[in-house]
Amino acid sequence: PYAVIAHIKVNDEEGILCDAVYHPELPNALLKKAADGEHIRLADSQVQFYGHPSLTEYVALRDEIKSKIYFGDPANTSIGFDDKFFLKIYRKVDEVTNADVEITRFLSEEAGFAHVPPFIGSIEWQFNKEPIVLGMLQVMIENHGNGHSFMLERLHNYVERILARDTADIMSASLQGSLIDPVSFEELPDDLKDLLGARTAEQARMIGMRTADMHLALASGTSNKDFEPEPFSLHYQRSLFSAMQSLVRETFDDLKLESSLLQDAVKEEVKAMLDRKNDVLEMLRRIYAKKLDAVKIRIHGNYHLGQVLLTGKDVAITDFGGDPYKTYSERRLKRSPLRDAAAMLRSFYYVAYEGIFMSNNIQKDDLEKLIPYARLWAHYMGGFFMKAYLDGVKESLFIPPSREDLMMMMQTYLLEKAVSDLNFELKHRPDWVVVPLGTIRAIIR
Numbered sequence: 001p002y003a004v005i006a007h008i009k010v011n012d013e014e015g016i017l018c019d020a021v022y023h024p025e026l027p028n029a030l031l032k033k034a035a036d037g038e039h040i041r042l043a044d045s046q047v048q049f050y051g052h053p054s055l056t057e058y059v060a061l062r063d064e065i066k067s068k069i070y071f072g073d074p075a076n077t078s079i080g081f082d083d084k085f086f087l088k089i090y091r092k093v094d095e096v097t098n099a100d101v102e103i104t105r106f107l108s109e110e111a112g113f114a115h116v117p118p119f120i121g122s123i124e125w126q127f128n129k130e131p132i133v134l135g136m137l138q139v140m141i142e143n144h145g146n147g148h149s150f151m152l153e154r155l156h157n158y159v160e161r162i163l164a165r166d167t168a169d170i171m172s173a174s175l176q177g178s179l180i181d182p183v184s185f186e187e188l189p190d191d192l193k194d195l196l197g198a199r200t201a202e203q204a205r206m207i208g209m210r211t212a213d214m215h216l217a218l219a220s221g222t223s224n225k226d227f228e229p230e231p232f233s234l235h236y237q238r239s240l241f242s243a244m245q246s247l248v249r250e251t252f253d254d255l256k257l258e259s260s261l262l263q264d265a266v267k268e269e270v271k272a273m274l275d276r277k278n279d280v281l282e283m284l285r286r287i288y289a290k291k292l293d294a295v296k297i298r299i300h301g302n303y304h305l306g307q308v309l310l311t312g313k314d315v316a317i318t319d320f321g322g323d324p325y326k327t328y329s330e331r332r333l334k335r336s337p338l339r340d341a342a343a344m345l346r347s348f349y350y351v352a353y354e355g356i357f358m359s360n361n362i363q364k365d366d367l368e369k370l371i372p373y374a375r376l377w378a379h380y381m382g383g384f385f386m387k388a389y390l391d392g393v394k395e396s397l398f399i400p401p402s403r404e405d406l407m408m409m410m411q412t413y414l415l416e417k418a419v420s421d422l423n424f425e426l427k428h429r430p431d432w433v434v435v436p437l438g439t440i441r442a443i444i445r
Contacts (some may be wrong), residue, residue, distance in 0.1 A: 027067035030087065030253050034121040034137055035059035043414060047134070050068050051121040055085065055137065077326055080140060085120060089135040097226075097326035098133035100103035103218070103298060105228060107320075111217035117141045117309075147207060147305035148351055155198040155355025157379065162373055170195060171372060173403050175379050179414075180390065182383030196377065201384050204348070207308055210315050211344065212392025215337040219297045221318045228398060229295040230334050235284050236296075237288035244284045246415050251423040252277045255402040258426045262433065269437050271438055279444045282413065287412050292411070294400045296334035303340040304347035337398050340408075341389055342413035345382045346421070346439070352378040353435050367441065375438070415443045
């Protein structure tokens with residue numbers, strides 16, 4: 001069974017490893033080898049197992065360890081052991097340092113960040129100069145689901161409250177707070193507090209706090225060149241716009257081609273958006289109008305509510321592998337952590353629409369009426385997140401001292417993410433184009 005691990009890389013057969021882990025002896029054999037720090041010699045290389053001393057001690061004291069395969073992760077094969085440890089076997093690997101292992105290990109061993117499942121072992125193929133990471137072992141953190149499932153459940157309650165009362169006064173009022181000057185839950189009127197829910201607001205605030213802590217920890221690696229913060233430069237900022245410009249051109253070309261296949265309800269919105277291509281480009285162009293007084297650091301890179309585990313009174317952040325659509329090398333590039341903040345804001349908007357579009361308890365005739373409530377919910381929950389986040393990082397070097405620059409950067413990263421989402425939805429979920437269209441429209445307005 002062990003040879004299959006090496007075989008998976010050679011032939012890029014992503015399905016083989018899935019079948020291999022069903023070999024009844026394989027999961028525990030992998031754990032034992034990691035605990036013992038063993039290796040498997042191959043013709044011109046070797047598979048090296050590494051385990052933290054605490055793992056070695058745990059395995060040595062037990063005659064039997066129960067393993068369990070976890071389903072539902074399209075990117076990895078996942079195995080749990082006694083609800084204590086978690087082995088993630090990567091289906092897609094490369095001869096470049098794995099960002100997930102690299103960042104997880106840095107946060108748990110060097111930065112002392114307590115809100116990540118600690119690194120406890122790995123499986124690596126020692127091949128050529130760079131080891132190829134085949135799997136990572138982490139401590140399994142007891143949790144009650146993730147931020148996405150929690151927010152969806154709260155949205156169902158939110159919709160019930162909307163349908164059960166007269167909310168005309170709330171909807172007629174202007175939204176309070178802005179992108180970089182959001183309001184806190186305590187500042188809202190009581191009727192709006194009751195509608196949104198204190199528990200949901202507190203969870204959004206907690207995610208904002210821990211996101212700030214994560215970025216501060218990632219920025220602390222001043223003695224490690226792979227984590228050392230780097231200043232922005234005009235050359236880097238021009239390259240950012242060049243990539244954004246290519247994305248806009250591709251997306252708007254696809255929008256023109258696919259618009260006839262969309263539902264009538266969104267065709268007018270799409271037609272109006274096609275006329276705003278230059279407006280989008282002009283807003284993005286601001287990213288290199290002047291040199292920004294900020295630094296780049298390593299970031300999460302694929303941040304959303306599903307990456308946040310709820311641990312009771314706190315949260316833990318997982319899966320630092322970065323954007324699965326980028327190469328391993330691209331995932332290791334230093335970027336502004338405001339990208340993660342923008343990605344989480346986008347996640348609040350998506351879950352708001354999902355909670356309404358996908359609900360079995362909402363009549364079709366009520367959908368149109370409820371869409372403004374999705375925007376209201378996302379605006380305030382995203383605001384509670386941003387307020388806690390900005391309060392936590394306000395003294396850091398990756399936040400520009402200029403309020404205008406901070407607003408511009410947040411708008412730029414949100415706009416870029418929305419354009420990317422629009423391109424994805426056009427190709428895969430046409431019914432969902434209304435979500436990124438709404439974000440783009442709001443930003444350029």
